[in-house]
Amino acid sequence: MQMKKLTTLACAAAFAMLSGAASAQISGNTVKIGVLTDMSGTYSDLAGAGAVLATQMAIEDFIAEAKPAFKVEMVSADHQNKADIASNKAREWFEREGVDTATELVTTSTALAVMKIAKEMNRVALMSGPASTPITNEQCNDVTVHYTYDTYALANGTAKAVTQQGGNTWFFLTADYAFGQALEKDSSAVVTANGGKVLGSVRHPFPASDFSSFLLQAQASGAKIIGLANAGADTTNAIKQAAEFGVTPKQSLAGLLMFISDVHSLGLQATQGMYLTTGFYWDLDDQTRAWSKRFFEKQKRMPTMVQAGQYSSVLHYLRAVQATGTDEAGKVMAQMKATPIKDFFGKNGRIREDGRMVHDMYLAQVKTPAESKYPWDYYHIRQTIPAEEAFQPLAQSKCPLVKK
Amino acid sequence: MEIFGVPSALLGSQLLVGLINGSFYAILSLGLAIIFGLLNIINFTHGAQYMMGAFVAWIALNKLGINYWVALLFAPIVIGALGVLIERTMLRKLYKLDHLYGLLLTFGLALIFEGIFRDQYGISGQSYPVPELLQGGVNLGFMFLPIYRGWVVVAALTVCFATWFVIEKTKLGAYLRAGTENAQMVQALGINVPLLITFTYGFGVALAAFAGVLAAPVYQVSPLMGSNLIIVVFAVVVIGGMGSIMGSILTGLGLGLIEGLTRVFYPEASAVVVFVIMVIVLLVRPAGLFGKA
Structure with a gap:
């Protein structure tokens, strides 16, 4: 009798614990999103405060649409483009503050550091800002999504178009770190594959302000095209000084990674006619205009592709949490990969097994001052590169998660 | 003709570019050296003051319609006055x-x-156009020299040597130097030393702002333009010898040249070459090349 009572009690207790566990599938009943970005350095205009705003917008829109039973919170921090700061912060967030996902992570070195910690702690890493292909190749893991663009897609858009239009000899000005080297490598491959020739390259320190020496070397090479395998302030300074030293218009520049914030700060006079590849343009259609207008009202600048991608990735993540009823990384990732992405940013988007979010990319050409009719009217979209062609094919992937 | 596998034309142009960068280093390190020499203050705001000089020029052009030539005078006065305010209200107490x-x-x-x-203004910065009079360039045979860059060298060197002349060869300069050696004695002789110090700080800051205006048409006018440069400039001052006027000018030019050569032979090292030289100089001559031990 006594025994039976004990058994009943134990069963009741076990059941109580089980149901307790079920209701605690979202830890603390709160989903915490960490935005780890460059708030003050070279990349703070293309990511930074705009990425934080995009995250807030995604959270607000998600709460309005899904009315979730759990709370959604956001924390943000400045990683100063330093891998050690980024990894310390991510560890603190995951271990002590119950952050479920570290997001944005512009600058490849910070992204590579944080994705390892995310894997170790079984949390999700959503990469909107970084560019390098190793994130979904050699270094890939099953908790990371590389969302907005990568160096392969950039090279595949810009380098291909420019080479095919007769720009068949290239010289690279490369930022001397993981991102610049990856961009140079991917672009060289595309140039060669399309019948062009790479005459040489020079690696400049990151960040640099004076490019005259490097530009003179590019000038001496006699290449038709000078490929700028750098980003942010490095790109804008190089473009400005190329005009000053008479490098352009005799030789043409190809900005391999240019954001709308760069075009805005340089002005159309200096950038007209340049080709660039982008994952997003605010003036593409009614959906992009509607969202961008909301963004502009708060930020007073039009969104870059990183900021738009940040919104889309956070919303996709939150919807997956809602659908699975858990914040456990493995289950959320499975749901995110199983669900196609259809919003103003991700046209025909889906997340592949290597963590790459593939979506339509655009080859844009910068308008001349005369062609630009209203503020931020900067691009002609010359070509839409379909999602399946825009990114590195899985057959070439070096990611161990890809079954061949 | 080639020198160490590099065409001599390319080498010539790199030396010239080095000289241009060297004149920026010279004018910035000169301001630092003057301030350190007289006030014993290591002015870490120097880079920000250089940046603000460029921004004042940009704001003056776009909001007030003040052109480049006026800005060359206007920006140093505005930022110099800000420097005077900082000295009077804060630095003085330290x-x-x-x-x-x-x-x-x-x-x-x-x-x-x-x-x-x-x-x-955000981080990407603003574009400042090259003034009309200095647009275009000349073909020197071995390189295309933008006229503006040539002007930078002339303007920077003129200001540097004028400053050196005032400090080393005039009565005002003699007061300044005497004030550095023994402030109490100079004060006793009836010279207003605190005023002299305020003026010196304001002038050092104005030099930074002047360099900022010179830089505005060359680089993007951005909030970080100063902090990117200032660390190198500190190394220049240390190599030249803290507080040495001529030392800072010559070292600035010399290091610009060495950096230019590094960019041809081993570009990856161009960001560190100045610091390698600094380490060597500190080991061999701890007071710097032109400093008095």
């Missing part, structure tokens, strides 16, 4: 304390100034 306090104060101010401009 002279008797350790160097470290002055360093921390000026470093803090630099962060505040950069933060304000970053908040207002």
